[in-house]
Amino acid sequence: MPDAAGGETAADAAAGDAVADAAGGGAAGKPAGIDRPGRLARWRRWNRAAPSPVAEEEVPAPNFLRSAAVRFGVIYAALFGISAIALAAFLWWSTAGLLERQTDAAILTDSLGLTERFAEGGPKALVETINDRVLGNVDDDALYLLVDSASQRVAGNLESWPLRMAMDEDWDELRIERAGVASLARIHYFELPGGFRLLIGRDVELRSQLRVMMADAMFWAAVIALILGTIGAWAVRGLFRSTIADVSATAMAVSAGDFTRRVRIAGHEDEFDLLAETINDMLDRISSLMDGVRQVSNAIAHDLRTPITRARTRLEDAAIHATTEAELRAAVDRAMLDLDGVVSVFQALLRIAEIEAGAxxxxxxxxxxxxxxxxxxxxxxxxxxxxxxxxxxxxxxxxxxxxxxxxxxxxxxxxxxxxxxxxxxxxxxxxxxxxxxxxxxxxxxxxxxxxxxxxxxxxxxxxxxxxxxxxxxxxxxxxxxxxxxxxxxxxxxxxxxxxxxxxxxxxxxxxxxxxxxxxxxxxxx
Amino acid sequence: MKLVQSLSAILVIGTATVQAQPQPDPQPAIRVTSDTTEFCDHLSRYFARISAGHHTVPAASRALADEGGRLCAQGLIRAGISRLRMALYRLRPNR
Known part of the structure; x- marks a missing residue:
């Protein structure tokens, strides 16, 4: 029976501590294979605001990436960076890429017309057409050069055939000089019957400048994205760490034996609040079960002490005062009855435990x-x-x-x-x-x-x-x-x-x- | 510390990549002959010859040709050539 008036005895306290150690995994009951001091020390590093009840111990510095908070931050930054890169790639494809494709299409269209003229009228017709196109090039970007088999210039507005061209490819970029100013051209190379060679191109200096400008803009945008991503990752990491800091502090306190600690509920009614409520419910349940175990232990100690003491007293009394064998037997029988009662209590307890275990x-x-x-x-x-x-x-x-x-x-x-x-x-x-x-x-x-x-x-x-x-x-x-x-x-x-x-x-x-x-x-x- | 070093390396590499201009062939630049004074004169003469064959030359076309000739004379070759080409373009009957 619980001793409500007598308070907790030393034996009760010892029993309670033993129960707490067994249930809570205290220092005495440290499970094998779990580096508990090391784990707690790592937590202390991450969560310096929460003082640990466990004595400081020297442990190796934790790997930076072993922190879940850092991993979340890195994942955030990676997603942010991937999004920025995808956006930049689309912008490039839809601007600089579009201009490049348009230039190539214009050169190809031009080349089709010229080769047809060559096929119809030979070199003379091609020369006339090239001259016409040079004269009528309102956009001032067309480049032509027709040379014979001796690489002598026949027509066009380029002074000479390039010394070295990427002959394995039809397309190339060429440095040109326009009115004393350096420029860049995109050219396409053809070989015509009779040893003639035709070069058609477009001045792409403006496009090149635009590409450089866009590359600059994207670089600085990437730098800004990197900075923002890093700041965001740091913020995510801090948010994550602050959110679980209270949970870790509570868990550490509970593992050290303080079952009164509970996780703070922020009141946001989000997943973390739900987790905190669940953990608190779990701690309440564990605390209740431990109280019950402690109470039962106390009750067993109190309730069984009386019959055992009574049996001992009977036997002691009989040993001192019994004068006949009959008196001794009677005392032993009464003591056995008392002890049978003790055994029946234990049997009942075991039966209840068996039932509760679902066996x-x-x-x-x-x-x-x-x-x-x-x-x-x-x-x-x-x-x-x-x-x-x-x-x-x-x-x-x-x-x-x-x-x-x-x-x-x-x-x-x-x-x-x-x-x-x-x-x-x-x-x-x-x-x-x-x-x-x-x-x-x-x-x-x-x-x-x-x-x-x-x-x-x-x-x-x-x-x-x-x-x-x-x-x-x-x-x-x-x-x-x-x-x-x-x-x-x-x-x-x-x-x-x-x-x-x-x-x-x-x-x-x-x-x-x-x-x-x-x-x-x-x-x- | 390693993270800071990595970020610095990325920034340096990125800067170098962007600053690097497209490197065409190291051969000398080829001069474009349609950006010269001679070509400008050729265009002026061509305009004069073409316009002589027309009964009426549009005033805007003639004005562009005159302006192109003046710009070429002032050394603004490409601007002058552009005006002369526009003048020729406006002379075309099917424009």
């Missing part, structure tokens, strides 16, 4: 609950009669269910035991069962003292005993076992005020269908 689920099978309840009613009807208590039942003819028959029987028996134990004479205990939308409801109602409202939530805890139950025999494990059975069967245990008495409702989930055996069909040829 009994393998014993689940379909069964009819109605005959089970009827048998129990017959058994407890006689006991009730002995105590002067009326026993009434209302059980349907059949209640198909699925679960562990023995466990359900034990749970209902515990409820009936409690009801009869606390029912005064000339009162009524009712056992009713019915099918409900939520499953099968088994109600055990008595007209005893009931459970005060402030104790009802704790009544199903292990070793809990209310004020009115202290004078009656029992270990305080009966309702805990009932609740464990209810949970095992997907149901619940509700304790309500029976006005007067207790109204205990054990709900078992509806019929649970076992997995159908898989059938394999083999097609025959």
């Amino acid at each position: 009994r689920r393998s014993a689940f099978a379909p069964f009819d609950l109605a005959p089970l309840l009827t048998d129990l009613a017959e058994l407890y009807d006689a006991a009730a009669e002995e105590r002067g208590v009326r026993f009434q039942t209302s059980i349907p003819a059949t209640l198909p269910s699925f679960g562990d028959r023995d466990m359900v029987q034990q749970a209902v028996a515990n409820l009936l035991d409690n009801a009869l134990k606390f029912s005064p004479a000339d009162t009524t205990v009712q056992l009713t069962a019915s099918l409900t939308p939520g499953g099968i409801a088994i109600v055990v109602a008595d007209q005893g003292p009931g459970i005060p409202p402030e104790d009802r939530n704790r009544a199903a805890e292990r070793f809990f005993r209310g004020e009115s139950a202290r004078s009656t025999p029992g270990s305080g494990l009966g309702l805990a076992l009932v609740q464990a059975v209810a949970h095992l069967h997907g149901g619940s245990l509700n304790l309500d005020d029976g006005a007067p008495g207790l109204h205990a409702v054990l709900t078992l989930a509806g019929r649970i269908k076992p997995e159908a055996p898989r059938s394999i069909t083999i097609a025959s040829k």
